[in-house]
Amino acid sequence: MTVTVATLGFPRIGPRRELKFALEKFWAGKTTQAELLDTAMGLRTAAWARQKALGADWLPSNDFSLYDHVLDTSVMLGAVPQRYGAGEVGLETYFAMARGTTGSDEGCGHAHANPQGSVTAGELTKWFDTNYHYIVPEIEPGQSLQLGTLKIVEEYREAKALGYETRPVLLGPVTWLSLAKGHGIDPFDRLDEVLGLYGEVLDRLAYSGAAWVQIDEPILVTDLSGVQRAALSRAYAALSGHGVKLMLTTYFGGLDDNLPLVATLPVAGLHVDLVRAPQQLDAVLRIVPEDLLLSLGVIDGRNVWRADLAALLDRLEPVAATRDIVIAPSCSLLHVPVDLASETRLDTQVCEWLAFGVQKVAELATLAKALNQGRDSVAEDLAASSRAAQARRSSPRIHDATVQARIAAITPQMREREAAYADRARAQAEVLGLPLFPTTTIGSFPQTAQVRHARAEHTRGNLDDAAYERFLREETERAIRWQEEVGLDVLVHGEFERNDMVQYFGEQLSGFAFTASAWVQSYGSRCVRPPILYGDVSRPAPMTVEWWRYAQSLTDKPVKGMLTGPVTILNWSFVRDDQPRSASCLQIALAIRDEVLDLEAAGCKAIQIDEAALREGLPLRAGEGQAYLDWAVDSFRLCAAGVADATQVHTHMCYSEFNEILPAIAAMDADVISIETARSQMELLEAFARYRYPSEIGPGVYDIHSARVPGEAEMVELMRLAQQHLAPEQLWVNPDCGLKTRGWEEVKPAIAAMVTAARTLRSEVAAGSARAVVEGATA
Ligand code: GLN
Numbered sequence: 001m002t003v004t005v006a007t008l009g010f011p012r013i014g015p016r017r018e019l020k021f022a023l024e025k026f027w028a029g030k031t032t033q034a035e036l037l038d039t040a041m042g043l044r045t046a047a048w049a050r051q052k053a054l055g056a057d058w059l060p061s062n063d064f065s066l067y068d069h070v071l072d073t074s075v076m077l078g079a080v081p082q083r084y085g086a087g088e089v090g091l092e093t094y095f096a097m098a099r100g101t102t103g104s105d106e107g108c109g110h111a112h113a114n115p116q117g118s119v120t121a122g123e124l125t126k127w128f129d130t131n132y133h134y135i136v137p138e139i140e141p142g143q144s145l146q147l148g149t150l151k152i153v154e155e156y157r158e159a160k161a162l163g164y165e166t167r168p169v170l171l172g173p174v175t176w177l178s179l180a181k182g183h184g185i186d187p188f189d190r191l192d193e194v195l196g197l198y199g200e201v202l203d204r205l206a207y208s209g210a211a212w213v214q215i216d217e218p219i220l221v222t223d224l225s226g227v228q229r230a231a232l233s234r235a236y237a238a239l240s241g242h243g244v245k246l247m248l249t250t251y252f253g254g255l256d257d258n259l260p261l262v263a264t265l266p267v268a269g270l271h272v273d274l275v276r277a278p279q280q281l282d283a284v285l286r287i288v289p290e291d292l293l294l295s296l297g298v299i300d301g302r303n304v305w306r307a308d309l310a311a312l313l314d315r316l317e318p319v320a321a322t323r324d325i326v327i328a329p330s331c332s333l334l335h336v337p338v339d340l341a342s343e344t345r346l347d348t349q350v351c352e353w354l355a356f357g358v359q360k361v362a363e364l365a366t367l368a369k370a371l372n373q374g375r376d377s378v379a380e381d382l383a384a385s386s387r388a389a390q391a392r393r394s395s396p397r398i399h400d401a402t403v404q405a406r407i408a409a410i411t412p413q414m415r416e417r418e419a420a421y422a423d424r425a426r427a428q429a430e431v432l433g434l435p436l437f438p439t440t441t442i443g444s445f446p447q448t449a450q451v452r453h454a455r456a457e458h459t460r461g462n463l464d465d466a467a468y469e470r471f472l473r474e475e476t477e478r479a480i481r482w483q484e485e486v487g488l489d490v491l492v493h494g495e496f497e498r499n500d501m502v503q504y505f506g507e508q509l510s511g512f513a514f515t516a517s518a519w520v521q522s523y524g525s526r527c528v529r530p531p532i533l534y535g536d537v538s539r540p541a542p543m544t545v546e547w548w549r550y551a552q553s554l555t556d557k558p559v560k561g562m563l564t565g566p567v568t569i570l571n572w573s574f575v576r577d578d579q580p581r582s583a584s585c586l587q588i589a590l591a592i593r594d595e596v597l598d599l600e601a602a603g604c605k606a607i608q609i610d611e612a613a614l615r616e617g618l619p620l621r622a623g624e625g626q627a628y629l630d631w632a633v634d635s636f637r638l639c640a641a642g643v644a645d646a647t648q649v650h651t652h653m654c655y656s657e658f659n660e661i662l663p664a665i666a667a668m669d670a671d672v673i674s675i676e677t678a679r680s681q682m683e684l685l686e687a688f689a690r691y692r693y694p695s696e697i698g699p700g701v702y703d704i705h706s707a708r709v710p711g712e713a714e715m716v717e718l719m720r721l722a723q724q725h726l727a728p729e730q731l732w733v734n735p736d737c738g739l740k741t742r743g744w745e746e747v748k749p750a751i752a753a754m755v756t757a758a759r760t761l762r763s764e765v766a767a768g769s770a771r772a773v774v775e776g777a778t779a
Pocket residue numbers: 108109110442443444495501562610612652653654737738739740
């Protein structure tokens with residue numbers, strides 16, 4: 001029996017983010033289309049050469065994308081909304097769909113569609129439970145789909161011409177339809193039309209010489225509706241007769257209840273994720289037909305840890321003894337950094353524990369050799385891998401007795417505020433003395449070119465600590481002065497000292513490592529460098545207190561303390577895999593709790609703990625949601641609940657889909673929550689009202705993802721809508737996220753209008769209650 005190695009997709013951005021820079025130069029008009037396409041081809045060629053040299057037998061093609069593989073699929077199917085015009089989809093239309101016509105890729109840690117120009121970009125959303133964002137496919141009523149670009153065929157041929165036989169990667173029809181929005185129609189109404197086009201694509205691939213196609217259906221690891229199940233059967237019956245073998249590829253979880261259905265589909269191969277769902281192997285072996293080629297995803301494509309190869313062999317050897325298998329990463333390597341060898345900042349010990357994309361392919365090659373030729377053939381590699389695994393498990397650097405003792409000593413009371421919200425609100429009102437409709441912002445002020453330049457110079461060593469500190473103090477002081485002038489009620493220090501809301505904290509916590517160049521694509525040209533949480537977490541020293549103290553020393557108005565919450569820090573990091581995520585989250589929560597209490601002790605009266613990423617951590621299966629929410633809420637409460645009743649706890653979440661998680665949001669028991677609502681016309685407040693959300697809410701009235709400066713009247717109007725659902729006493733007036741991506745020239749007039757809007761609202765309420773008194777007297 002033979003074992004072969006496959007990769008399901010390789011990072012597209014290049015070892016040094018070449019794609020990012022090429023795209024940005026092209027968008028800025030500094031290079032031609034030909035130059036961009038040349039760079040892209042160079043990256044593809046290098047990736048094939050690299051994977052082949054590392055020992056991959058099955059090379060992917062069409063895993064590359066200039067922006068996004070879901071968008072590529074939409075364009076392939078001709079699903080191009082009318083607003084982009086008719087005709088051939090060239091690069092200009094493609095990037096218009098990705099970025100809008102004045103395209104500015106801005107976000108607040110997570111991405112938003114950011115329509116600014118005359119043509120709106122497609123909506124950006126997270127790809128399953130990853131931090132990669134795709135462009136949501138759109139199907140317009142009455143629009144007929146037709147074969148658009150044949151990138152998949154071109155890239156297959158390109159590889160072939162270079163001497164690489166590849167297995168083209170195609171996003172499956174049922175996943176594509178499941179992600180699509182139909183503007184009033186059900187995308188699945190278009191199933192047959194879509195299948196016709198997929199059939200044509202497969203025909204052309206077969207004609208070009210492709211033997212196999214990797215067809216990705218990650219939707220198979222989610223809860224499926226009857227419509228989706230029926231579509232799967234219909235789709236694979238239709239696609240089976242086109243002259244290519246299909247490797248049905250699933251990842252990000254187990255097939256579970258979908259396995260019996262999958263076993264009936266007429267495909268030639270099946271890839272399963274054995275990292276997220278190792279337990280499914282037995283059932284898979286039992287149920288799928290023997291002549292099906294099984295591809296086992298045994299190397300983690302979502303995380304950065306080196307595998308314990310000997311332990312994997314223990315599981316793989318019995319399988320490989322009975323049938324041919326392919327071994328592969330659990331999913332595309334898109335979600336991990338390219339190459340550990342280019343890392344300069346990590347300490348050597350942590351490096352020993354890690355494997356990035358390149359190293360993961362090498363691990364697979366070692367496994368395959370051991371399976372084909374016996375363990376002795378790779379004895380040295382296996383020993384090194386075991387040593388590294390053992391070293392990590394037993395390293396004093398990942399086990400901290402003090403942290404363990406503190407975790408063991410957590411009591412239920414530590415998660416409870418002393419009084420219920422209503423009583424706390426009274427105590428807080430006394431301390432803070434705020435008007436109705438208090439105004440505030442979410443934390444950051446514009447990270448201007450100057451701020452970024454100073455930080456870069458400081459990092460490079462060209463600006464010494466004292467000078468950098470002086471610069472940051474001046475920025476902070478200016479921000480405080482301006483906030484006083486404009487008349488905000490609760491001020492912020494502006495976050496000028498922070499590079500990123502997670503990195504800033506991770507760099508100061510023990511248990512985290514930071515990389516210099518371990519970039520991962522977030523969307524388009526946007527890359528992130530997630531911190532690596534490798535060990536027990538603790539906070540050696542206060543992280544934000546000095547900046548808060550300085551800001552508060554400049555004003556009599558309250559200045560909010562500003563922290564990132566434990567769930568968000570966890571969800572935006574690569575997390576150790578030797579203990580449950582909930583355990584790591586709890587440790588971060590304790591560290592943030594220390595900071596909360598230090599801020600309070602320093603005199604801070606209002607502390608905001610951002611949980612921007614709480615919702616996106618929800619598991620893909622509904623049945624697993626509650627367990628996640630339980631520990632996520634527990635962690636938040638642990639970090640927040642230590643303060644006195646009179647200290648106001650704020651939280652912030654930059655999204656608006658709360659319906660399914662409202663009970664959890666309420667259970668966090670924050671005194672004030674700020675959320676995104678500007679674009680949905682306050683609709684979601686209805687849900688908060690229906691749920692009788694008890695505490696205060698700041699529904700964002702200024703959409704900071706747009707360069708548009710909103711006027712006073714529209715903010716008043718939004719807040720009037722808000723009052724249809726919530727009492728004036730419950731409402732705050734604020735933007736819907738931090739202002740770091742905006743310029744001061746937009747922020748100043750927008751916030752001034754916001755403050756005036758709040759004054760108008762106050763006088764409306766005062767007039768309303770005066771009227772009520774008069775009406776009461778005359779009744
Ligand atoms: N306090 C952060 C800021 O204002 C919050 C950012 C976010 O929620 N993404 O930048």
